[in-house]
Amino acid sequence: MNPDFSFIVLTFNEEIHLSRLLDSIKGLNAKIFILDSGSTDNTLKIAKDYGAEVKSNPFINHPKQWDFALNNFEVKTPWTIGLDADQIVTSELFDRLKNFKAHDFEGINGIYFNRKNFFQGSWIRYGGYYPIYLLKMFRTGIGYSDLNENMDHRFIVPGKTTIWKNGHILEENLKENDIDFWFKKHEKYSDLIAHEEIERMQNIRVQALRPNLFGNPDEKKAWLKRLWWKLPLGLRPYLYYGYRMIFKLGIFDNKTARKFHYLQGLWFRKLVDKKINALKQRSPKH
Template identity: 35%
Template sequence: MDSLNKIAAIILTYNEEQHISRCINSLKNTVDEIFIVDSFSKDKTLEIAESLGARVYQNPWVNYATQFNWALENCDIQSQWVWRIDADEYYEDNKKLDLKKSLSNLDQDITGIYIKRKIIFMDKPLLHGGWFPVWHLKIWKYGKGFCENRWMDEHIKLTEGTTTQLDCVQVDENFNNLTWWTDKHNHYATREVVDLLDTKYQIFSKSSVEPNFFGTGEQRKRYLKLAYLKFPLFLRPFIYFSYRYFFKLGFLDGKSGFVWHILQGFWYRFLVDAKIYELKLKFKNDEQEIIEFIKKEYSTK
């Protein structure tokens, strides 16, 4: 296969039978290869993916970054470009943009593409509160980037080249109910605790994304995470919610937006702080013991 301007999509899956066909079908007329890296699903995810022409691999789950980097190293990718997309996401086709043609017109030193991410929650696109448009590096030249190994907030880090933006949208719309959502975010909260403490104490390794408020979206997000860490426990969820919902006009997204901001912008972040407080109580605020506990329980090596 001539790899020039061809695109390979990589999708990590586990029990995604209700999402995977939508995701694959949204990509079929745009990408050339679709790779599924599955964590031993128990439903019909693999059957559906294979029927739609995707190539399926399986590998035990450790965390997102480890799984995605395994995919980059082990999938038989023949394309020039790689696209990172989750099973519950899909490509919102832009009739005004020919993605392949746009890639062919790029300067040779461009190795990464930022595209827009849109969240749909309870049938409502979240267009306010700072949630849209948010630009993410989702497409990059194969061999020129990797997923930084963090437990949360992992980004693609380019090893060389520059980036640009293309006006296409990757939509995040999950069909599961709120019981599933809150359970998932309970697990996310534990990962967020590990990531926040790793960010604060540099437990595992120095971040490959340098914090910079005036830099890329990833650099700005990392800068704001460090700033967030400086606020007191339990106060910062109130600040975060107020900033998103009032200052960034999240209230304009109606009832669905209100539920989102209460759950994602307040409850979730309050839960993270409660779990950090629980650790502080368990180890009597001994930072070294907390660090050793995180190293023992969450090291990926």
Template identity: 40%
Template sequence: MLSVIILTYNEAANLPTCLASLQSLNAEIFVVDSGSSDNTIEIATQAGCQVFSHPFENHAKQINWAIENLPISTPWIMRLDADERLTPELVDELKTTLPQTPKQITGYQVKRRVFFMGRWIRHGGYYPTWLLRVWRTGLGTCEQRWMDEHIILSQGEVANLKYDIIDENQKGLTFWTDKHNRYADREVKDLLGVMIDEQDDLLNTNHFSQAGQRRWVKKNLYGRSPLFLRAFLYFLMRYIIGLGFLDGMQGLIFHFLQGFWYRFLVDAKIYDLKKSKR
């Protein structure tokens, strides 16, 4: 009924928890690895996954390669990151809902529940975050963007599932900050309008899309605001107006790093880039 695609690169710390959450789903699990040097592949193989290797260019191209080349024979596909896991309630919901889905429904959005330093980040506008993660085979592709790429359906309607995916990376804070430094380089390209393969923004669907709304705000409000000032304002909106302070000490660290430091770093990289071109 369902195939799950997981992209990996040195995910030995996260993959066992991810795969354990899928055990009772009875799904075909495909792991697409891009050159791991740890025992990611061994973990996936021992868990009964079908493992494939493909060089990594960017996240969107890797997902689309998987969609187009994996031997998927099930009517539904799900995309899952290695540091994510399904709640037991979502597993049960998928098993009962997918076989009964009307033909006009071709995709499902799920809520992502982010954990940071062991704490669920509930506030600051971070929950619920709706993501289209389940779609009918042959009808979904990933838009080519540097950041925040989403699955786009060629036809049909989107419905919402009730239960959550949990996002909890087990690699520690140093990995998290290093990752966001790399994300910042991609974010610069995204904010400056550098396209991949000259592809337009495809997130324009006929259903309510939280992702579409957030992208509009990012492009038309945040993207047009003064460098550096917007990082301060964004953090204040998340931490004060969005009640991020209710997430405790872990929330302070998360909202400051993700909502201010990261955004300030992006602006610093943009400033440096523009300065070097003068």
């Protein structure tokens, strides 16, 4: 068994994805922990077939589910890798992990992986979607789940991090080939984000990370989010969509990817702002 790292994966009805992910990492001979939230398809059978240790926990949101996973699995390796079921590890990243030795990373507490995101078969190459660096590997017991957000999950580590620019995780949710699934999922996400932003207006929530435009990828994102929250509701979706399509070159993506930019960058943001305004009207004291 790999002495350096273990994997944790979250699942819910992931039979369409799970074998794809587990096939991409099985040669690493690492312990696999899976936290399921009530799958009714073949997810648990697949997990068992690959020798994963499985626990179950009702799903509230991704940050809380990851927090449960990190605190309830007995990970004995010095490093933990947290992956989503709809991701796979490329051969280049596999090789980096195959050659990973914990003693080579003294003084480093977290490692960012480079992600390629796909929508309905198309790589989202532009619009600010590549490269995107995600903190996916961290020292066991040091990395933790950011509970200050309802939906936009991240792991946090204190201290130094490093970025692996070469080698990727590929992310494609095949369920989103059914556009109705995408809309229903983002209807739920919009509720989570709208309530979160209201709580930020009320100073109930604060950012866990120090915003820093020139910091690590998550500190930079925290800086951009702080700016986003200051922009006028209703106007900011158009500003963001324009920024994404023009300054981040989203216009050069193919038709399917441009549809993604419209749906995720404009339609979804308008829906969130609409729900925030509705919540503000219900509680004018905010």
